[in-house]
Amino acid sequence: MSEKGLHVKIGELKSDLGLIKNLELSVGRIVEEKWAEPMGPTPFPSLTTLREWDMKLLQRYKPFYLPFCDVCCLCTFGKCDLTGGKRGACGIDMAAQQSRIVLLACCIGAATHTGHARHLVEHLIEKYGRRMPLDVGGLNIQVEAPVTRLVCGVKPETLGDLEDILDYVETQITHCLSVCHTGQEGNNLDFESKVFQVGMLDHVGMEVADIAQIAACNFPKGDPDAPLVDLGYGTVNIEKPVILCIGHNVVPSVGIIDYMKENGLDGEIEVCGLCCTAHDITRYYNRGKIIGPISWQLRFIRSGVPDVVVLDEQCIRTDALYEAQRIKAPVIVASEKNCMGLPNRTNDPADAIVEDLVSGKALGALILDPEKVGEVAVKVALKVAPLRKKFKAIPEVDEVLQKAKECRQCGDCRRACPQDLHIPEAMKVAMEGSLAKLADLYDLCVGCGRCEEACPAGLQVHSFIVKAGEKKLKEETYKVRAGRGPIQDVEIRNVGSPIVLGEIPGVVAFVGCANYPNGGLEVAEMVREFASRRYIVVTSGCAAMTAGMYRNEEGKTPYEEFTGEFTAGGLVNVGSCVANAHIAGAAIKIANIFAKRNLRANYEEIADYILNRVGAVGVAWGAYSQKAASIAAGFWRLGVPVIVGPHGIKYRRMLLGRADREEDWYVYDARTGEKVYVGPAPEHLFYAAETKEEAMVMIAKLCMRPNDTTKGRAIKLTHYIDLHKRLYGTMPEDIHRFVRTVADIPVTMKDEIVKILEEKGWKETVIPDPTLLPRLIRKKKE
Amino acid sequence: MAAEPWQTAEIPGPKKASVITKPEVVVAMIKRAQHPVLVVGHKAAEIDFDGGKLVDFVIGFAKKSGIPVVATAHMIGEFTKRGFKPAAFMPAVDIGNRLVDPSWTGVDGKGQHDLALFVGLYYYMEWTILSGLKHFAKHLKTISLDNVYHPHASWSFPNLSHEEWVKNLKVILEKV
Ligand code: SF4
Numbered sequence: 001m002s003e004k005g006l007h008v009k010i011g012e013l014k015s016d017l018g019l020i021k022n023l024e025l026s027v028g029r030i031v032e033e034k035w036a037e038p039m040g041p042t043p044f045p046s047l048t049t050l051r052e053w054d055m056k057l058l059q060r061y062k063p064f065y066l067p068f069c070d071v072c073c074l075c076t077f078g079k080c081d082l083t084g085g086k087r088g089a090c091g092i093d094m095a096a097q098q099s100r101i102v103l104l105a106c107c108i109g110a111a112t113h114t115g116h117a118r119h120l121v122e123h124l125i126e127k128y129g130r131r132m133p134l135d136v137g138g139l140n141i142q143v144e145a146p147v148t149r150l151v152c153g154v155k156p157e158t159l160g161d162l163e164d165i166l167d168y169v170e171t172q173i174t175h176c177l178s179v180c181h182t183g184q185e186g187n188n189l190d191f192e193s194k195v196f197q198v199g200m201l202d203h204v205g206m207e208v209a210d211i212a213q214i215a216a217c218n219f220p221k222g223d224p225d226a227p228l229v230d231l232g233y234g235t236v237n238i239e240k241p242v243i244l245c246i247g248h249n250v251v252p253s254v255g256i257i258d259y260m261k262e263n264g265l266d267g268e269i270e271v272c273g274l275c276c277t278a279h280d281i282t283r284y285y286n287r288g289k290i291i292g293p294i295s296w297q298l299r300f301i302r303s304g305v306p307d308v309v310v311l312d313e314q315c316i317r318t319d320a321l322y323e324a325q326r327i328k329a330p331v332i333v334a335s336e337k338n339c340m341g342l343p344n345r346t347n348d349p350a351d352a353i354v355e356d357l358v359s360g361k362a363l364g365a366l367i368l369d370p371e372k373v374g375e376v377a378v379k380v381a382l383k384v385a386p387l388r389k390k391f392k393a394i395p396e397v398d399e400v401l402q403k404a405k406e407c408r409q410c411g412d413c414r415r416a417c418p419q420d421l422h423i424p425e426a427m428k429v430a431m432e433g434s435l436a437k438l439a440d441l442y443d444l445c446v447g448c449g450r451c452e453e454a455c456p457a458g459l460q461v462h463s464f465i466v467k468a469g470e471k472k473l474k475e476e477t478y479k480v481r482a483g484r485g486p487i488q489d490v491e492i493r494n495v496g497s498p499i500v501l502g503e504i505p506g507v508v509a510f511v512g513c514a515n516y517p518n519g520g521l522e523v524a525e526m527v528r529e530f531a532s533r534r535y536i537v538v539t540s541g542c543a544a545m546t547a548g549m550y551r552n553e554e555g556k557t558p559y560e561e562f563t564g565e566f567t568a569g570g571l572v573n574v575g576s577c578v579a580n581a582h583i584a585g586a587a588i589k590i591a592n593i594f595a596k597r598n599l600r601a602n603y604e605e606i607a608d609y610i611l612n613r614v615g616a617v618g619v620a621w622g623a624y625s626q627k628a629a630s631i632a633a634g635f636w637r638l639g640v641p642v643i644v645g646p647h648g649i650k651y652r653r654m655l656l657g658r659a660d661r662e663e664d665w666y667v668y669d670a671r672t673g674e675k676v677y678v679g680p681a682p683e684h685l686f687y688a689a690e691t692k693e694e695a696m697v698m699i700a701k702l703c704m705r706p707n708d709t710t711k712g713r714a715i716k717l718t719h720y721i722d723l724h725k726r727l728y729g730t731m732p733e734d735i736h737r738f739v740r741t742v743a744d745i746p747v748t749m750k751d752e753i754v755k756i757l758e759e760k761g762w763k764e765t766v767i768p769d770p771t772l773l774p775r776l777i778r779k780k781k782e
Numbered sequence: 783m784a785a786e787p788w789q790t791a792e793i794p795g796p797k798k799a800s801v802i803t804k805p806e807v808v809v810a811m812i813k814r815a816q817h818p819v820l821v822v823g824h825k826a827a828e829i830d831f832d833g834g835k836l837v838d839f840v841i842g843f844a845k846k847s848g849i850p851v852v853a854t855a856h857m858i859g860e861f862t863k864r865g866f867k868p869a870a871f872m873p874a875v876d877i878g879n880r881l882v883d884p885s886w887t888g889v890d891g892k893g894q895h896d897l898a899l900f901v902g903l904y905y906y907m908e909w910t911i912l913s914g915l916k917h918f919a920k921h922l923k924t925i926s927l928d929n930v931y932h933p934h935a936s937w938s939f940p941n942l943s944h945e946e947w948v949k950n951l952k953v954i955l956e957k958v
Pocket residue numbers: 072073074075076077078079080087088089090091092182
C-alpha cells in the first residue's frame with residue numbers, strides 16, 4: 001500500500017460515502033467512515049517522510065560508533081579493510097558501515113515480529129474469520145491500536161483490517177532491508193534515519209500481533225488484576241507428564257492446551273514454557289507455568305523434566321533438538337521458520353506420528369498444523385513420561401567431582417565465557433572435592449554453553465554449574481502477573497497529568513532479553529527500587545520473568561508486592577515481546593487521550609510531545625537480539641531513551657547527547673517562538689550502562705523532561721540526587737543543568753544545592769512550552 | 783610479538799595493538815604525551831592487587847604521574863572513599879564519545895587528550911570503546927593497562943598471569 005495509493009482511496013471515499021457500506025471494505029474506508037479525526041500529515045510514512053524529525057534527533061543525539069570488526073565482508077569485493085578512515089571497494093566508510101549493520105539488525109528484528117504477526121493474523125482469520133472484532137479491552141480501551149493509528153492513520157476494527165496494515169509494514173521493511181545492499185545508502189545519518197523507520201514499523205508489527213492474539217485468544221484485556229501465575233523450575237510438578245514449549249508464537253501452545261481441555265486432561269499434564277511463548281501460554285491458560293527466561297533453555301532441558309519439547313519460533317537454541325535427544329524427549333517443531341531438518345509430518349495421521357515419536361523411530365517431527373501439534377504433543381507426553389522416567393543429561397555430584405579431575409586448567413572455558421566467569425578456579429576447587437565455587441557461578445551464568453564448546457577435555461562445564469546450583473534451581477518458585485496487554489484509557493487519564501507535569505517521576509520499562517552482565521537479580525532490584533519510589537514500572541518479555549524471580553523480606557515476589565495498575569508504584573507486566581508495543585502505546589496515549597493531541601498520522605507532533613514531556617525510559621538490561629535492537633529503535637524515534645546493559649554496547653552504536661555542549665539543548669517555546677535552554681533532558685537516546693548502579697542513576701536522570709513543572713522537577717531531582725548520593729557516594733555535578741528556577745530545587749536540599757549553583761555560575765531560565773517543531777509555535781517570532 | 787585477544791572469538795581485523803613487552807614502553811608513551819588521561823572502570827574496585835585493590839594502585843599511579851583520572855560507572859564512590867578526587871566521573875560511553883571529538887576541551891579544560899589509558903572495564907566494553915577510538919579518534923593513542931590483550935588499543939599487554947601483570951604495573955609506577 002503506497003502512500004499515493006492510500007490518498008487515492010481516501011479521495012474515492014470522500015466522494016462516494018454512501019456506496020461504501022455495501023462494499024468489501026478496506027481498512028482506510030472503514031476508518032474514514034467511523035473515525036472522525038482528520039487525517040494527519042504523515043499516513044503510512046515512506047522511507048523519507050519522517051527524515052527531518054530523525055535528523056533533529058540525530059543532531060542532538062549523535063551516533064558514537066563502536067565497530068565490532070575492522071572489516072566489511074558483505075560482498076565478494078571484500079573483505080575490505082575499513083581502518084584508518086579507509087573506504088571499502090564500494091566506497092563505504094566505517095561510520096556508514098556500522099550504521100548499515102545496525103539497520104540490518106533492526107530489519108531482522110522488525111521482520112521477525114512482523115512475520116510472527118502475519119502468521120498469527122492469517123491463522124486467526126482462518127479460525128475466526130476476517131470480521132472478528134478487535135476487542136482488546138471493551139469500553140476501557142477505545143484507542144485499541146495507538147501505534148497503528150499514529151503511524152498509519154487508520155483505525156483497525158477487525159482481524160481482516162490488520163492484513164492491510166501488515167501489507168504496508170512488510171513493504172517498508174523490504175525497502176529498508178534493500179537499503180543495506182552494497183551501493184545503496186552511503187551516509188551514516190541516512191542509514192540511521194532508516195533504522196528509526198524500521199524501528200517504528202516494528203512497533204506497528206508488534207501491536208498487530210498482540211492485539212490480534214488478545215482479541216482472538218481472549219488474553220487478559222488490559223486487566224490490572226490479571227492472574228498471578230507460577231514462575232520457576234520449582235513450580236513444575238515433575239510427577240506429571242511435562243510439555244515444554246519454547247519460543248514466541250503461542251499458536252501451537254494453544255493447540256496443546258485446547259486439546260488437553262477438550263479431552264478432560266486439564267490438570268493431568270504440565271504445560272510450561274520458556275521465553276515469550278511462556279508469557280503467552282499463561283495469558284491463555286493460567287495453570288500454565290513459566291520456567292524462566294531464554295537462558296534457562298539448556299538447564300531445563302538437561303534437567304530431564306520435559307517429556308516433550310515443542311519449538312515454535314525465535315530465540316530458540318538451534319541445538320534444542322540435539323539437547324532434547326540427550327534426554328530422550330521427542331521434539332515437535334511447529335513453525336515453518338524453524339524446521340530443524342525434521343521430516344514434514346503435517347499431513348500424516350496424528351496417531352502414526354505419535355507412534356513413531358514414542359517408539360523412538362522418529363526423534364522429532366515438523367507439524368505445521370497447530371491442532372495436530374496439540375494432539376500429538378499431549379498423546380506423546382502421556383505415553384513417553386512413564387518410559388523416560390525423567391532421564392537427565394546432568395551428571396550426579398559424584399560424577400562431576402570425578403570428571404573435574406580431568407580439567408587441564410587451560411583456561412579456554414573462561415576465554416570463551418561471555419561473562420568471563422572464573423571457571424578454571426571453580427574447577428580446581430571441584431577437583432579438590434567441593435562444588436561450592438561452581439555453585440557460585442550459577443547465578444551469573446547466562447547458559448550459553450560456550451564453555452563446553454571450548455573445553456579441550458570435553459567437560460560439560462555448564463551442566464556441572466547447573467548441578468552445583470541445583471538447590472537454587474529447584475527452589476525457583478515465584479509468581480508473575482500474567483501479561484495484561486494494553487494500558488486502559490482511564491488509567492492514562494488518571495496518570496497523564498502527573499506524568500506530564502513530572503509529579504509521577506517517570507515511567508520505567510524493564511524489557512528485553514536475559515543477557516545480563518551480572519545475573520538477573522539486578523533487574524529485580526532495579527524494579528523494586530523504582531516501584532518503591534513510586535515510578536510507574538512496566539515489564540515485558542524475559543525481563544518481566546526475571547523481575548519476578550525475587551522475594552522480599554516478607555517472602556513476596558515483586559508482582560505480589562506491587563499493584564498491577566498503571567499508576568505510581570505499580571508494576572505492570574504487559575506480556576511477551578510483541579506486547580512491547582503497548583509501552584509505546586501508553587506514551588502515545590498520554591499525548592492523545594490526556595493532552596488531546598491529534599493522533600491520526602501525526603507522528604512528529606506526538607514524538608515531539610513524548611520527547612519533551614513524557615518522562616519515560618526503557619531499560620533492556622540483558623538485550624541481546626536483533627528484535628531488541630528494532631524495539632529500541634522504535635522507542636528512539638518516539639523520543640523515549642533506552643538504556644541497555646553493558647553487553648548492549650555490542651550493538652555497535654550509541655546515540656549520545658553531550659550535556660557539555662549548551663547549544664545542543666535549546667527548544668522552542670511554543671508560546672513565544674523564543675529559543676530556550678532546557679538542559680540535557682533527556683541526555684541520551686541510546687546508551688549502555690556499565691553497572692546496575694550507573695543504570696539506576698541514569699534512569700532517574702533520563703526521566704527529566706523540559707516540560708516538568710517546578711514541583712515535578714523537584715521530585716525528579718530528589719530521586720536523582722538521592723540515588724546519586726547513595727550509589728556514587730557524592731552529589732551529582734550537573735545539578736545546575738537541571739535547575740531552571742529556584743522553585744525546582746528540592747526543599748530538603750536547598751542550601752546544599754544553592755551553594756553548588758553559585759559555584760557553577762548558574763542563571764535562572766524559563767520553563768517553556770517545549771517543542772522542536774517550528775510549526776507548533778503559536779506566535780511566530782519576527 | 784603476536785598476542786591473542788583474551789576472549790578467543792574477539793578477533794578485530796588488520797589493525798591490532800602493539801604488544802607491551804616491557805613496562806618501560808608505557809612509561810615512555812606517558813612521558814611523550816602532552817595531555818594524557820586515565821579511564822578507570824568499576825572492576826578496579828573488585829580486582830585484587832598486591833594486598834589491596836587495583837583502585838589503590840591507580841590512585842598511587844595517578845598521584846605520581848599527575849595524569850587526570852576519569853572514574854566510570856559508580857567508581858567515583860570508591861575513589862572518594864579512599865580520599866582521592868578524580869578529575870571527572872562519567873559513564874564509560876560518555877568518556878569514549880568525548881574522546882572522539884577533536885574540539886572537546888578535555889577533563890580539565892586544557893584541551894583534547896592525546897593519550898588515553900584504560901583499566902578496569904568489562905573486557906567487552908573496553909574492547910568496543912577502544913575500537914570506537916581506534917576508528918574515530920585520529921588524534922588519540924590508547925593504552926590498555928589490563929592484564930589481557932586488547933587488540934583495539936594502540937598498545938596493550940598480552941594476556942598475562944596476575945603475578946606478571948602486578949610486577950609490570952609496579953615497574954610503571956616506579957618509573958613514571
Ligand atoms: S560491501 Fe563494500 S565494504 Fe563491504 S565487502 Fe563489499 S565492497 Fe567491501
